[in-house]
Each structure stands twice: as structure tokens, then as C-alpha cells.
Amino acid sequence: xxxxxxxxxxxxxxxxxxxxxxxxxxxxxxxxDYGQRHRCELERAAAICAQLNIPQPTANxxxxxxxxxxxxxxxxxxxxxxxHYTEETMKTTVVPNRNMIFxxxxxxxxxxxxxxxxxxxxxxxxxxxxxxxxxxxxxxxATAIALADWEQVQLSRPFVxxxxxxxxxxxxxxxxxxxxxxxxxxxxxxxxxRCGTCIERREAFHLANVEDPTPYxxxxxxxxxxxxxx
Amino acid sequence: xxxxxxxxxxxxxxxxxxxxxxxxxxxxxxxxDYGQRHRCELERAAAICAQLNIPQPTANxxxxxxxxxxxxxxxxxxxxxxxHYTEETMKTTVVPNRNMIFxxxxxxxxxxxxxxxxxxxxxxxxxxxxxxxxxxxxxxxATAIALADWEQVQLSRPFVxxxxxxxxxxxxxxxxxxxxxxxxxxxxxxxxxRCGTCIERREAFHLANVEDPTPYxxxxxxxxxxxxxx
Numbered sequence: 001x002x003x004x005x006x007x008x009x010x011x012x013x014x015x016x017x018x019x020x021x022x023x024x025x026x027x028x029x030x031x032x033d034y035g036q037r038h039r040c041e042l043e044r045a046a047a048i049c050a051q052l053n054i055p056q057p058t059a060n061x062x063x064x065x066x067x068x069x070x071x072x073x074x075x076x077x078x079x080x081x082x083x084h085y086t087e088e089t090m091k092t093t094v095v096p097n098r099n100m101i102f103x104x105x106x107x108x109x110x111x112x113x114x115x116x117x118x119x120x121x122x123x124x125x126x127x128x129x130x131x132x133x134x135x136x137x138x139x140x141x142a143t144a145i146a147l148a149d150w151e152q153v154q155l156s157r158p159f160v161x162x163x164x165x166x167x168x169x170x171x172x173x174x175x176x177x178x179x180x181x182x183x184x185x186x187x188x189x190x191x192x193x194r195c196g197t198c199i200e201r202r203e204a205f206h207l208a209n210v211e212d213p214t215p216y217x218x219x220x221x222x223x224x225x226x227x228x229x230x
Numbered sequence: 231x232x233x234x235x236x237x238x239x240x241x242x243x244x245x246x247x248x249x250x251x252x253x254x255x256x257x258x259x260x261x262x263d264y265g266q267r268h269r270c271e272l273e274r275a276a277a278i279c280a281q282l283n284i285p286q287p288t289a290n291x292x293x294x295x296x297x298x299x300x301x302x303x304x305x306x307x308x309x310x311x312x313x314h315y316t317e318e319t320m321k322t323t324v325v326p327n328r329n330m331i332f333x334x335x336x337x338x339x340x341x342x343x344x345x346x347x348x349x350x351x352x353x354x355x356x357x358x359x360x361x362x363x364x365x366x367x368x369x370x371x372a373t374a375i376a377l378a379d380w381e382q383v384q385l386s387r388p389f390v391x392x393x394x395x396x397x398x399x400x401x402x403x404x405x406x407x408x409x410x411x412x413x414x415x416x417x418x419x420x421x422x423x424r425c426g427t428c429i430e431r432r433e434a435f436h437l438a439n440v441e442d443p444t445p446y447x448x449x450x451x452x453x454x455x456x457x458x459x460x
Contacts, residue, residue, distance in 0.1 A: 030297075060293035067260075067289055067339045096341035097334055097378050104330040109297045111326035137377040144370035148327050148362045 002026045002115035003156070006102045007056065009045030011201060012121035012159065014181045015171035019158065020119055021052065022174060028115065029056045030106050034095060035065030038187035048180055059105050068096050099132035100141065103155065107145050110153050118145070119156040125164040125200065135160050164200060165207035172210045179213040190217040232256045232345035233386070236332045237286065239275030241431060242351035242389065244411045245401035249388065250349055251282065252404055258345065259286045260336050264325060265295030268417035278410055289335050298326050312424040329362035330371065333385065337375050340383050348375070349386040355394040355430065365390050394430060395437035402440045409443040420447040 003020060007013050007029035021027055031045045042058065049056035099120065106118040122133035131137060142155040159167055171178060183201045184191040191198050193216030205212035233250060237243045237259035251257055261275045272288065279286035329350065336348040352363035361367060372385035389397055401408060413431045414421040421428050423446030435442035 057297055059297055061291070063290035063293065064335060064338075067287055067335070068342050095338075097338035100334040100374060100378050101331070101338055104327055104334040105294060105297070108294075108325070108327035108331055112298050131380060132378045134377065137374060140370060140374035140377055144330060144367060144374050147364065147367040147370055148330050150361060 001117050002028070002110075002113070003117040003119055004028045004030050004106045004110040004113070004115050006106050006118070006120040007031050007045055007049070009041040009043070009048065009182050010121075011171070011178065011181045011183055011204075012123060012164065012167055014048060014178075015167045015174065015176050016119060016121040016159065017048070017052070017054070018174040018176050019170060020156075021054075025117070027054050028109070028113065029054050030102075030109055031056055031058045032102055032105065033058055033060045033062050034068075034098070034101075035062040036095075036187075038182065038185050040187055041182040044180055044182040048177070057109065059109075061101070061105070068098075097132065099130070099137070103141055103145065107148060107153050111149050111151055114151070116152070117154045117156050119158070121159055121167075122157050123159040123162050123164060123167060125204075133160075163207070164204035168204045168208035168210050172208070178205075179215070183214075188217060190215050192216070193218040231347050232258070232340075232343070233347040233349055234258045234260050234336045234340040234343070234345050236336050236348070236350040237261050237275055237279070239271040239273070239278065239412050240351075241401070241408065241411045241413055241434075242353060242394065242397055244278060244408075245397045245404065245406050246349060246351040246389065247278070247282070247284070248404040248406050249400060250386075251284075255347070257284045258339070258343065259284050260332075260339055261286055261288045262332055262335065263288055263290045263292050264298075264328070264331075265292040266325075266417075268412065268415050270417055271412040274410055274412040278407070287339065289339075291331070291335070298328075312422075312426075314426060314429050327362065329360070329367070333371055333375065337378060337383050341379050341381055344381070345383070346381075347384045347386050349388070351389055351397075352387050353389040353392045353394055353397060355434075363390075393437070394434035398434045398438035398440050402438070408435075409445070413444075418447060420445050422446070423448040 003025040005017055005020060005027055007017060017027065017029060029049050031042055033042060046056055103118065103120060110118050122138055138155065138157045138160055145155050146152050183197045185195050185197050186192045191214050202212060233255040235247055235250060235257055237247060247257065247259060259279050261272055263272060276286055333348065333350060340348050352368055368385065368387045368390055375385050376382050413427045415425050415427050416422045421444050432442060
């Protein structure tokens with residue numbers, strides 16, 4: 001089915017790209033520039049799509065960044081916290097209503113190009129972290145998306161009950177080039193290895209028993225609790 | 231309550247602005263530049279908000295217009311049809327998933343400024359025309375919006391069961407400066423008086439038994455069937 005994937009160039013959405021491609025869908029990978037600090041993910045997304053010969057339109061929403069102010073991903077004055085996520089540190093990384101905005105634009109684009117489906121890579125590991133990755137949120141959005149137009153668009157979220165380790169396992173089966181994906185919220189030259197998203201990435205490889213090919217700026221072994229050893 | 235209104239500068243949303251203001255809400259009027267042909271509505275929105283001393287942030291989404299191509303409101307090569315809406319002509323005016331995109335951005339902004347409510351002016355006259363003005367759509371969006379964050383944002387849609395004539399009546403009670411609002415999709419110097427939205431505007435004043443102060447380029451009397459007399 002012709003499908004618009006919300007595609008960041010991160011680990012989860014890259015595995016989703018390979019997963020949906022393996023299922024035979026005709027993919028359009030929609031990337032979103034929302035003024036994120038880690039814009040390098042967009043270059044990773046472009047490179048991976050070019051290699052797979054998948055169209056990769058980019059929605060430039062950076063002009064609305066000031067309206068969504070107050071988070072560390074788009075506000076340079078707010079630091080990205082290090083260490084495993086706590087409720088407080090993860091809240092600082094929330095771009096308000098990011099997933100609804102992305103899904104809304106993806107649905108608009110799907111209607112415009114007559115695609116019957118959109119997909120995003122919400123997964124169960126995100127649930128505690130981001131309310132807009134929960135199953136209930138995805139269900140409500142699926143209902144709204146199906147009602148938004150004369151043409152019905154479906155919302156696919158195949159990983160919504162998977163852990164990040166499950167995603168890494170699936171990615172390994174599909175020979176996803178993990179080293180080319182980008183997770184780190186700091187947006188440096190290498191993954192920092194210490195922010196919440198880097199720690200979760202390292203932990204997922206560890207739990208999946210898959211070798212992590214990511215070059216980290218600070219290479220410390222990650223325990224399954226996600227806390228780097230001293 | 232601190233409330234973000236999706237505010238176009240049109241008749242419906244201007245009456246909503248006055249209606250919510252009369253109810254004592256602290257308003258932020260979010261206008262959206264989506265590359266619409268009738269950009270003059272944004273100037274009308276700014277002038278009305280300046281007069282009422284209501285903050286009017288504008289979300290510039292014009293960069294994503296090519297992703298939503300194929301409608302007469304944002305594609306200069308597609309003409310705005312004249313005459314009362316038919317199913318076919320109204321479909322040409324649909325910007326795919328416009329309301330979901332607007333509500334998603336409004337929710338993000340509400341979370342950013344700690345507003346507990348967003349509002350939009352969907353009304354029953356729109357239902358046959360635009361799927362994303364229907365009650366079912368608004369209900370699904372209200373559920374998704376309430377689930378999107380740790381903070382709950384409510385979706386207010388007080389006109390969802392009102393006709394456009396009801397809105398004109400309410401506007402008359404509130405002394406809304408109707409002549410300053412903009413409806414016409416053609417974006418000329420005056421309201422054309424002949425496109426679907428102009429005909430609905432004229433019809434609503436007629437049905438509400440309220441004098442229509444709008445200067446139309448082509449002034450023809452409008453019957454209650456909405457068809458201009460020859």
C-alpha cells in the first residue's frame with residue numbers, strides 16, 4: 001500500500017522503514033525539520049532514503065518553533081540532560097504535541113499524494129516517557145485520521161507494543177545499517193553516549209544481544225539498567 | 231480560562247473570538263499562514279486582535295504548502311469555483327487535513343504557554359462540506375488532544391451544532407464588526423460575492439435576518455437557497 005512514514009533518521013523509524021519495505025509497501029518517507037538541535041538526523045534520513053531509492057519529502061516547520069518553546073530539543077538555552085531519563089529530565093525533551101503535529105502533516109501529505117496509510121514508530125518503551133507514544137493516543141489519532149477526509153487514511157503503528165530491544169532485534173534481521181541512524185539529542189559530531197536517548201539506544205542493543213556499531217564520544221559499557229559503568 | 235483560538239479573521243472564528251471573550255476567557259488568537267490565496271484574512275485577523283488587545287501569534291506553515299498540493303486555496307493554477315458549493319467544487323477548496331494540522335499546532339502552543347483549552351469555529355453548516363468539521367471528528371480530536379501530554383488540554387467547539395446563520399445572530403448580539411472579517415476564497419480586494427464561501431456568507435446574513443455590511447464586488451441579492459438572483 002502507498003504509505004507515508006514519519007521518518008526521522010533515528011533507530012526506531014529506520015527499522016520501521018525497513019520493516020514496511022519488507023512488507024512490500026510503496027513508501028514515502030516524510031522527514032520533519034522542526035528546528036531540532038540534532039538536525040544531523042535529517043542528513044542521516046536523506047542518506048538512508050537515497051540508498052533505498054525512497055522519496056523523502058521534508059516538511060519545514062522550523063518557523064513555528066518559537067510557538068512551541070521551552071524544551072531542550074529546540075531551545076538552545078535549555079541543556080539536554082545527561083544520564084538515564086527521570087520524569088523531570090525527560091519532560092525537558094518534550095516538544096509539545098510533536099507527534100500529533102507530525103501525524104497531522106503526514107495525513108495531509110498522504111491525502112495529497114493519494115496514499116492510504118501513514119505510519120510512525122511509537123513503541124512501548126516510549127510510553128512512560130512520552131504521552132503521545134501511548135496506545136490510547138495512537139488509537140484516538142487513528143479514529144480522527146480516518147474521519148478527517150472523504151478518503152480514509154489508516155494509521156499504522158506496528159511497534160506500539162514492542163520494546164526498543166524488540167526493534168533492534170527486528171532491525172538486525174533486516175540488516176538495518178544501525179551505524180547510519182542517529183539518536184543523540186545533543187546533535188554533536190558523534191553520539192554523546194550519555195544523554196537519555198543515547199543510554200536507551202545502548203541499553204536496547206545490550207538487551208537485544210545485538211552488537212552496537214555506534215561510535216560514541218564517550219564509550220562506556222552500558223548495563224541492562226542503562227546506567228553506564230564507571 | 232487561558233485559551234488558544236484557531237483564528238482566521240473569517241466570520242465564524244471572529245464571532246468565536248467575541249463569544250469566548252464575552253465568557254471571560256483569556257484569549258490567544260493563533261493565526262495560520264498556510265500559503266492561502268486569501269492571505270488578506272490574516273491582515274483582518276491582525277487588525278481585529280489589535281483592536282481587542284488580544285495577542286495574535288501567527289504560525290507560518292507556508293513552507294509545507296507543496297506537500298499539501300492540489301487544492302484551489304493554495305495552488306494558484308487551480309481556480310476557485312463560483313456558485314453555491316456542489317460536492318465537486320467544495321472538494322477543490324479542501325486543504326488536506328487542514329483542521330487537524332491547525333488543532334495540532336494550537337495544542338502544541340497551548341502546552342507551551344500553559345493554556346488549558348483550545349477552540350475552533352467548526353459549525354454544522356460545514357459538516358456536509360468538510361469532513362474535519364464534523365462532530366465525530368471533533369470528538370476524536372478532543373480525545374487525542376486530552377491524551378497528548380501530561381497536561382490536559384480541552385478542545386472547545388461551541389458552534390459545532392450551530393448553523394452559520396446562528397453564528398451571525400450571535401455575532402450581531404455581540405456587535406461583531408462583520409465588515410472587518412474576511413470570507414472570500416478568491417483573495418481579491420473586495421469579497422467576490424460569487425464563490426461558495428461568499429454565497430454562504432450572504433445566505434447566513436439573509437437567514438439570520440441581519441443586515442450584511444460586506445461590500446461585494448458583485449452585489450446581487452441572495453435568496454435563502456443561496457442562489458444569487460439574476
